[in-house]
Amino acid sequence: MRVIGVVGLPGSGKGEVSRIARENGIPVVVMGDAIRRRVTEAGMPPTDKNLGEMSRHLREEMGMDAIARLSIPAIESQTSSVVLVDGIRGDYEVETFKRRFPEFLLIGIRASFETRLARLARRGRSDDMPAAEDLRCRDERELGWGLGRALEQADTVIENDGTVEDLAVQVRELLRQAGDRP
Numbered sequence: 001m002r003v004i005g006v007v008g009l010p011g012s013g014k015g016e017v018s019r020i021a022r023e024n025g026i027p028v029v030v031m032g033d034a035i036r037r038r039v040t041e042a043g044m045p046p047t048d049k050n051l052g053e054m055s056r057h058l059r060e061e062m063g064m065d066a067i068a069r070l071s072i073p074a075i076e077s078q079t080s081s082v083v084l085v086d087g088i089r090g091d092y093e094v095e096t097f098k099r100r101f102p103e104f105l106l107i108g109i110r111a112s113f114e115t116r117l118a119r120l121a122r123r124g125r126s127d128d129m130p131a132a133e134d135l136r137c138r139d140e141r142e143l144g145w146g147l148g149r150a151l152e153q154a155d156t157v158i159e160n161d162g163t164v165e166d167l168a169v170q171v172r173e174l175l176r177q178a179g180d181r182p
C-alpha cells in the first residue's frame with residue numbers, strides 16, 4: 001500500500017488536494033477523525049476546544065506522534081493501493097508513517113503568503129483569521145510544531161499559486177505516478 005501525506009502552511013491547499021484525490025477515487029484518511037472519535041466516545045461535543053484538549057492529552061500520554069499512530073488502523077483498513085492521509089503537522093508523524101509504510105510519499109504544498117492570506121479570507125471558516133499578522137502567528141505556531149522540518153523532508157513539492165485546475169493537473173499526475181510506481 002502506498003500512503004501519501006501532504007504538508008503545507010495554513011491555507012496552502014491541503015484540503016483542496018484531499019478533495020481532488022477523493023474526486024479521483026483515492027480514499028482519504030483524515031487524522032483529525034481519530035481525535036474526533038475519542039472526544040465523542042468520552043461523551044463530549046466535538047468543539048474546537050475539546051478537540052484541541054484531546055490532542056494535547058493524547059500527545060502527552062502517547063508521544064508527539066500520537067495522532068499518526070491512532071490513524072494507522074484506519075489507513076490499513078483501506079483496500080485501495082493508494083491512500084492519502086490528511087492532517088500531518090510535524091516531522092515526528094512523518095517518521096512514524098515512514099516506519100509503518102516503507103513506500104510512504106510526502107508531498108509538500110506551497111503558496112505565497114499573499115495567496116494564502118487572500119484564500120483564507122475568502123474561505124471564511126470560523127477559525128480563519130484573515131489579518132496578515134494573525135496568519136504570520138499561525139505560520140510560526142505550526143512551524144514550531146515541526147511543520148518546517150516535515151516540509152524539508154518532502155519528496156515532491158506542488159506549487160499552488162495558480163488556479164484550482166492547475167493544482168488538479170499536478171495532483172492527478174502525482175497520483176498516477178504514485179499508483180504506477182512499484
Ligand SMILES: Nc1ncnc2c1ncn2[C@@H]1O[C@H](COP(=O)(O)OP(=O)(O)OP(=O)(O)O)[C@@H](O)[C@H]1O
Nearest residue numbers: 009010011012013014015016119123162163164167
Ligand atoms: N489553486 C487555488 N485557487 C483558488 N482557491 C484555492 C486554490 N487552492 C486552494 N484554494 C482555496 O483556498 C482556501 C484554502 O485552501 P485549503 O482549505 O485547501 O488549505 P489548507 O492547507 O487545508 O488550510 P488549513 O491548514 O488552514 O486547513 C480554500 O477555500 C480553498 O478552496
